[in-house]
Amino acid sequence: MKYLLMIPGPVEIPDDILVSFQGQPVAHYGPEWAELYLETAGRISKIIGSKGRTFLMPGSGSLGLDTAAATFCRSKRCLVLNNGMFGERLYNIVSKHTPDVEVLKFPLNIPVDQDIVNKTLKDKKFDAVFMTQVETSTGILNPAEEISKISKENGALFILDAISSAAIERLEMDNWGVDITVTASQKGFECPAGLGIVTVKLSLLDGLRDSPGHTWYTDLRVWCDYYDMWHDWHPFPVTLPTNTIMALAKSSQIIETEGISSRQKMHKEISSRFRKAISELGLKLYAKENQCAHGLTAVSTDGKFEPSELIIFLKKKLGIQISGSFGEIKNHVFRIGHMSRKQCLNVNFISLLNGIAFFMKKSGINASIEKAIDALIE
Numbered sequence: 542m543k544y545l546l547m548i549p550g551p552v553e554i555p556d557d558i559l560v561s562f563q564g565q566p567v568a569h570y571g572p573e574w575a576e577l578y579l580e581t582a583g584r585i586s587k588i589i590g591s592k593g594r595t596f597l598m599p600g601s602g603s604l605g606l607d608t609a610a611a612t613f614c615r616s617k618r619c620l621v622l623n624n625g626m627f628g629e630r631l632y633n634i635v636s637k638h639t640p641d642v643e644v645l646k647f648p649l650n651i652p653v654d655q656d657i658v659n660k661t662l663k664d665k666k667f668d669a670v671f672m673t674q675v676e677t678s679t680g681i682l683n684p685a686e687e688i689s690k691i692s693k694e695n696g697a698l699f700i701l702d703a704i705s706s707a708a709i710e711r712l713e714m715d716n717w718g719v720d721i722t723v724t725a726s727q728k729g730f731e732c733p734a735g736l737g738i739v740t741v742k743l744s745l746l747d748g749l750r751d752s753p754g755h756t757w758y759t760d761l762r763v764w765c766d767y768y769d770m771w772h773d774w775h776p777f778p779v780t781l782p783t784n785t786i787m788a789l790a791k792s793s794q795i796i797e798t799e800g801i802s803s804r805q806k807m808h809k810e811i812s813s814r815f816r817k818a819i820s821e822l823g824l825k826l827y828a829k830e831n832q833c834a835h836g837l838t839a840v841s842t843d844g845k846f847e848p849s850e851l852i853i854f855l856k857k858k859l860g861i862q863i864s865g866s867f868g869e870i871k872n873h874v875f876r877i878g879h880m881s882r883k884q885c886l887n888v889n890f891i892s893l894l895n896g897i898a899f900f901m902k903k904s905g906i907n908a909s910i911e912k913a914i915d916a917l918i919e
């Protein structure tokens with residue numbers, strides 16, 4: 542069961558965060574707990590560039606997306622931008638809350654096209670636009686800043702799935718005009734899974750409770766009621782996974798001390814070196830380097846081998862876990878996650894590169910491990 546997790550979430554958790562997670566759970570209420578919760582939520586808002594309110598919800602990223610759609614999109618006209626499996630999931634979620642939802646599909650191996658989105662929003666009025674910042678099934682980085690601005694210009698809310706991008710990619714929620722950002726604990730924040738994290742622009746919360754909701758757990762009206770009513774001791778409606786929140790408290794403190802821009806820079810530099818190493822090994826990136834996300838890399842096998850054979854070899858023989866992909870690219874793409882500081886250690890990359898090279902050589906494919914390691918540690 543225990544493998545080196547080189548997958549795009551959940552991630553290898555650095556020791557400085559793991560120690561905060563381990564240990565006896567504490568009560569999820571009382572003044573000390575309320576303070577820790579509110580401080581942690583406030584730091585998350587800052588890290589993603591917002592003065593808005595962050596809600597830490599027991600669940601996963603999808604719960605956060607469901608919450609955003611349940612709270613703000615009931616019976617609204619919504620547009621979902623889809624260039625991969627998680628764009629598809631956004632559509633599935635949003636369509637549970639409104640029948641009036643359209644999807645704009647884009648090719649899998651390129652980012653969402655701003656001109657097409659602009660034209661679509663000019664041709665027809667939408668109340669809200671949904672998009673993934675990083676489409677994790679392909680490793681593509683979508684233009685969140687630009688799409689947010691286009692949505693604003695056309696009078697639509699912009700709701701961003703930042704599950705694979707927060708604390709990794711540039712994200713300036715308020716400056717870009719993003720209205721709602723959803724993320725989760727188990728990726729860039731280097732924590733165990735267990736929290737959907739929703740950040741909302743404050744003005745959207747004003748007046749929210751004038752209209753009724755149609756869910757309970759996933760309705761931020763309910764979360765706002767508890768925030769106001771029980772603010773000093775229990776500012777949320779349900780029992781929380783206190784260990785995961787303590788890990789997130791630590792993670793957000795570490796990022797704050799380090800500075801979010803230096804964390805983003807670290808991911809940019811390391812992912813670029815890792816991708817050079819992959820190319821030197823003799824493999825092709827699935828997407829163009831300048832369109833790739835910085836917390837994972839999708840690699841094309843170019844028909845030379847089945848991704849599943851490599852994945853099984855690495856797991857069974859070397860104890861390293863990487864991921865496959867989905868749908869039409871399933872048989873020729875595999876994915877490697879480098880979202881946490883621990884995943885980004887050279888020692889882990891070198892084990893992985895050696896494993897891939899060994900597999901390629903055994904399959905009769907040339908692989909230059911020396912050049913790959915040179916590129917990694919240059």
Ligand SMILES: Cc1ncc(COP(=O)(O)O)c(C=O)c1O
Pocket residue numbers: 550601602603604627630673675676677702704705725
């Ligand atoms: C972009 C994106 N959206 C949504 C999800 C779903 O998140 P969760 O599995 O935490 O519900 C993921 C998970 O990998 C993701 O990468």
